[in-house]
Amino acid sequence: MEYTGEHLLPGRLGHFFVLLSFVASLVATISYFKSANANIREEAASWKRLGRIGFILDGFSVFAVFSILLYIVATHKFEYLYAWNHSSRSLNFNYLLSCIWEGQEGSFLLWTIWHVVLGGILLKTAGQWEAPVMTVISFIQMCLATMIMGIYVFGSKIGSNPFLLVREFYQDAPIFSRPDYLSLGQMQDGQGLNQLLQNYWMVIHPPVLFLGFASVIVPFAYAIAGLWKKNYNGWTKAAVPWALFSTCILGTGILMGAAWAYESLTFGGYWAWDPVENASLVPWLVMVAGMHTLVIYNATGHSLRPTYLFFILSFVFILYSTYLTRSGDLQDTSVHAFTSLGMNWQLRIFVLAISVPSLVLFFKRFKAIPSIAKEESTYSREFWMFIGSLVFFLSALFIIIATSLPVINKIFHTSLAMGEDVEFAYNRIEVFVAILIGILTAVSQYLKYRNTTKQYFLKKIAVPTGISVVICLLIGLFGNINYDKYGPGFLAAIHVALFAAIYTVVSNAFYVWAGLNNKFKAAGASIAHVGFGLMLAGILISSSKKEVLSYNTTGINLRFDPQSKEKSQENITLIKSIRTDMGKYHATYLNSDSTDRNGTMMYFRINFRKKDSAEEFTLFPNLIRNTKGQEGFSNNPDSKHYWNKDIFSYISYADNMDKESDTIQFKSYPVDINDTIYYSNGYIILNKVVANPFNERYQFTAADTALMADITLVTKEGREYKALPVFYVKDNQPRYILDTVFAQNVAIGFSRVLNNKKIELQVKESNKLVPFVALKVYEFPFINVLWLGSFVMITGFVMSILRRVKLNRAMKSAV
């Protein structure tokens, strides 16, 4: 059939470039491999030239694929599944990029693009290492290209093509029996971007995280090249800035994800030990370990073997994480893993095809990797740095094992699951990791490489230790950290960990100030450590002192839940315009509004007034209507930021979320002036009827036909409320304006004029009339310490990277 209106050229072109990138990276892999193994120089050079051409062609193709995909999404070519599934016309232009990485194909594409960029830098800088290193990278590029190929080989699907048409994906849908299907309503707009991803962090977090993911390949490729060419230590200097870069960017990417989670998700924090989060944390932890052992090796000649292992494993974990998050195996343990694209075997083969040979190569060459037989001294920096790396590594292993339970269940046919309190299962182990790492980071700087005299060390460490102890005692005495949910043992561990974090900050800051004699340029590592310590402190304080503010303190006993007394009652119900007692605050739900032109966002204006001061602020937690044809809403929190705390709130429930209609019917009453109608809490009296009322609510003129009933409600307690329903005629049609007395749950309408001067009133009593929200409010103290720490750590990394690059250049030009 000839379909009308389709634009098939971009898709064909895009798919051609996908295939070209596969072929080009295959050529690059083979040529670089030949070049690396060639014995004759000319031969090596000519293969290398071919390899470069292949890699550059691959790079060009990948950028072309990305641009075409972006073009399709940006110009709303909804005949393509990618545009139809991930975008819509109403989408803000800024979020177009987010559409690309909402799908698995786009995120694979992002990953390969970063490989191209990093590979491009290596072409310039790697020198004699170019051929073996680029062999590894080109091979991985080839594997990744297969992920978006979308072709069938012997009946099995390889990869998922991002340029698939909607009609190719849903082949049997009836609308595709029409050649003009594109003109139908459901093809005029896309399904939209997931509402939770419509956040500025989601524009920036995925590219940074994937740059981090991609950068792990460089130390890995150097390590493999070293093992392969049996040149075990020729690459260790060149790899330092890369290892630093990788740690820095992957860390930044993870933190940006945490910031997004904090801002737009509602699990009440920035980290939930969700398997998807763990999947990016684990390679980072191993990379941190590898980076430190690499530095040890360059300074002392120790720890080269673990460096190899860590660099290989951190890439293996990247691949394994890719499998975990994309295979659908985490469906029952994670809130945000991708569902399966039906290419799990391809992913498994990808992971195994790279990790098994790499590890086999490592163990085969293990004995040949140079290592110093003599032990490190206990008073040496390298010894304690190595212990620290080991702790990082073991902690990574623990996290990945716990995260892999679904995979373990699959392999061994077990049925293990995390307990009810998933976060604590991790926290109680990781708090000890924090203690060990914190103390090691604080102390190790004051030890010199190889050996340090005891007196020197004790003299230097005394002052920072003293200061930290004093700060910690002050916090212990006045900080009110009494998080006893998990008993005194855990509380003690938190206090010790807090000491370790502060110790890290103080002693590294001291080291920058006193130890380095103004060699500020060399202070990158110490500054990164200060930042790391601040982050630890911020995490410990904000999570152990996190407070639920929305406890119901009205004193009204809640019905229906006999156990609710002992259980947490984290939500508070706020009836519109009624000031409600909420612990330290009075909270009032003022009104709600959908400001967005599509009505996709509902804002709730909540006023908070502190009881013991005049302090007052308003928060606008909101609900975003779900996209992709789904009913319902997702909530989007709002926070008030103070320098020392955040007040964080979100809507747990709002009455206008429910489409469920009010089933109670109006009852009609014929009434005369001064007649009364009884309702459950008093009576209603009709005072008078006003023609064409003109007051602050209604502005009718003599030209209109309008009647207003002036009504008073008198409650049993004698309180009076006014109600002014209106009946009017417009375009020869009778119309009504209801009036609702929220305080009494009564709605009154004026439905018609009867004979003998009577009118008909409609009265309804229903508790559904009152707008309300169920609100949750948290206080996060000192969360800014975490963000400040992140910023300081990244700054430290950047300083270190710049310095190492400079040193390497100086070394090169000296040779």
Place this chain on the structure above:
Amino acid sequence: MKKTHIIILVCIALSIAVLISFMGDLSTYETIASAKQKSGKNVTIIAKLDNSKPIKYDPRTNPNFTSFHILDTLGNKAQVVYHYEKPYDIEKAERIVLKGKMRGDVFEITSKDGILIKCPSKYKDDPKAAHNNLSQN
């Protein structure tokens, strides 16, 4: 023995200890029937929402109490009590992962993260909904 060896041994011992204590805290996936036999123990159940019974959540009276009924693949049913707000998309859930304890005939969840809703819509598209959309003419 070298210092490094001692440290490695200590690390191995610690890791084993951590793993054992971690394993001890793990729960298991159960069906409703087997969870009833393990009354009072922490278990994980994967089930569907039982649509024949209403979801009880009345935030006007108590915003911290949700109750609904589940149905597992073997056809067993149970009531669930959750001491937090009603999870947003529970009505549309294809499957629900619940972590908690069975007390009598009631499955009680005390942790806020004790419910994981698997909606086809979350983070990924619902192929069925999309297909339905395309099927209307």
